[in-house]
Amino acid sequence: MKIAFDGKRFFNNSSGLGNYSRDLVRILASYFPTNQYFLLNKNKSERGKEILSHPNVTFVPTSKGNFSRQLKMGIDAQNLGAEIFHGLSGEIPLKWNDKPIKKIVTIHDLIFLRFPEYYSFFDRKMHFWKFKKAAQQADLIIAISEQTKKDIVEFLKVPEQKIEVVYQGCHxxxxxxxxxxxxxxxxxxxxxxxxxxxxxxxxxxxxxxxxxxxxxxxxxxxxxxxxxxxxxxxxxxxxxxxxxxxxxxxxxxxxxxxxxxxxxxxxxxxxxxxxxxxxxxxxxxxxxxxxxxxxxxxxxxxxxxxxxxxxxxxxxxxxxxxxxxxxxxxxxxxxxxxxxxxxxxxxxxxxxxxxxxxxxxxxx
Missing domain, CATH: 3.40.50.2000 (Glycogen Phosphorylase B;)
Structure with a gap:
């Protein structure tokens, strides 16, 4: 099986979403080594270097240009022959071609809706639009807790059967x-x-x-x-x-x-x-x-x-x-x-x- 990931947080974030992304790829590569795992991003960094040493994990530079993550990354994954695209931080690309690919997104929390006072008006609107769009486009949503699953149903109006809970681990x-x-x-x-x-x-x-x-x-x-x-x-x-x-x-x-x-x-x-x-x-x-x-x-x-x-x-x-x-x-x-x-x-x-x-x- 060929599985493509949005690698932005994997390479760019030192904690939080970055740790989640690196741990997820690491454990999949370790326990299911016969699959191929592609990390798509504009560039790579020192973060996750050890994980990239796995023979079944490959960094793939995405197409250049403005908004390439939103408009080109999905098509890049399809052109690699990936059967699954997994957005690891509440987003998936907006544009795809006709090649079949299963779209999965992990949503970590909807804190910006529960505690709007911690976020600017612009950030709240942008987060909501991105998460809502990803939830609509995805074939399946992974929630990191039962609490997050409840919030997705309540705030994003997603049918419960479209959401699976998979807990996070740690480093x-x-x-x-x-x-x-x-x-x-x-x-x-x-x-x-x-x-x-x-x-x-x-x-x-x-x-x-x-x-x-x-x-x-x-x-x-x-x-x-x-x-x-x-x-x-x-x-x-x-x-x-x-x-x-x-x-x-x-x-x-x-x-x-x-x-x-x-x-x-x-x-x-x-x-x-x-x-x-x-x-x-x-x-x-x-x-x-x-x-x-x-x-x-x-x-x-x-x-x-x-x-x-x-x-x-x-x-x-x-x-x-x-x-x-x-x-x-x-x-x-x-x-x-x-x-x-x-x-x-x-x-x-x-x-x-x-x-x-x-x-x-x-x-x-």
């Missing part, structure tokens, strides 16, 4: 053995405390970092934050200064995937009280790392966390503080939740995801 670094020497070197490099709680993700209002900071105010619990700063960071910084918390909260940048995996292992608790997620990959990363999770009780977060993670109302700082303190002071409870969480993480193993995807590709 292999979180599933591999980490040598104690590397853990020690990472701890030293970033001057990490002996014990700390961890938050990972872009520092933006939806991720709700401010409530974590408020929750640890008045305690001696160190917080380590790994994520890209946005203008929302100024609000965090203002609170830290006012409440003399600067020495308690550590912000890390330029962290490699291997170092991030080590930081998860070193953390006592992973705290992720986001207001909304299409899925929540950091939760999966934490479960694979053997770190207990406290997260929001809304959207897709309970799907990712399973029944043995701890859940809070993201708006309730007192609830969040109480649960952080409970786990922080209770080693046996942390270990119990780690054990149960690791069992739940098996739902997101590479092989299960690869087989679910291949079943969808072979359908009809």
């Amino acid at each position: 292999k670094a979180f599933k591999e053995f980490i040598f104690p020497e590397f853990l020690a070197a990472t701890k030293e490099k970033f001057s990490l405390p002996d014990r700390f709680i961890l938050n990972v993700g872009t520092i933006e209002p939806r991720k709700n970092l401010l409530n974590i900071v408020k929750a640890i105010s008045g305690t001696d619990i160190p917080l380590v934050v790994v994520g890209k700063k946005t203008k929302y960071f100024k609000k965090i910084e203002k609170f830290l200064v006012k409440n003399k918390l600067h020495n308690q909260v550590h912000f890390l940048e330029n962290v490699s995937m291997e170092e991030l995996a080590a930081i998860y292992r070193l953390a006592e608790i992973f705290v992720y009280p986001s207001f909304f997620e299409g899925f929540g990959i950091p939760i999966i990363e934490s479960l694979f790392s053997g770190t207990p999770v406290i997260t929001g009780n809304i959207s897709s977060l309970p799907e990712a966390g399973g029944k043995d993670s701890m859940y809070v109302n993201p708006e309730n700082v007192d609830d969040l503080r109480a649960k952080i303190l409970f786990l922080w002071n209770n080693e046996s409870e942390r270990k119990r939740r780690v054990r149960k969480g690791f069992e739940h993480s098996k739902n997101f193993e590479d092989e299960n995801i690869a087989r679910s995807l291949m079943e969808i590709y072979r359908k009809g």
Whole structure:
């Protein structure tokens, strides 16, 4: 089988959609090596270099010209003899020729509709048009969670039977053995405390970092934050200064995937009280790392966390503080939740995801 992918996010994005794209191609190439996988994009980058070393994965430069991704990429895939085109980030090309090809699109979330205040008017309109068009054109839609499936039905008016749920996995670094020497070197490099709680993700209002900071105010619990700063960071910084918390909260940048995996292992608790997620990959990363999770009780977060993670109302700082303190002071409870969480993480193993995807590709 020949399968073509829109490679834009694979090559251009360092996290989020980029990680999803690279992991999906990697696991398919590993578990179904007899297929051919084409990554279409204007150019390639250093990202995903290891995946391109697979003999069955090929970079294909797309036709040049304005709007080539929308107007030419689909036809390029058809001319390669691809039987399937998979748009990995909510979009598929607008133009095709008469050659048969099955069109599949992954939709990650519709947060721009649920939380319009986080997006400009233009971005909301553009996202909606692209996602709606892709949903109409696609033969089948992959949603990354049951929550996203519900949103697609509700907001894009797509029949439920056209949507399949396939959960995301995470980078292999979180599933591999980490040598104690590397853990020690990472701890030293970033001057990490002996014990700390961890938050990972872009520092933006939806991720709700401010409530974590408020929750640890008045305690001696160190917080380590790994994520890209946005203008929302100024609000965090203002609170830290006012409440003399600067020495308690550590912000890390330029962290490699291997170092991030080590930081998860070193953390006592992973705290992720986001207001909304299409899925929540950091939760999966934490479960694979053997770190207990406290997260929001809304959207897709309970799907990712399973029944043995701890859940809070993201708006309730007192609830969040109480649960952080409970786990922080209770080693046996942390270990119990780690054990149960690791069992739940098996739902997101590479092989299960690869087989679910291949079943969808072979359908009809």
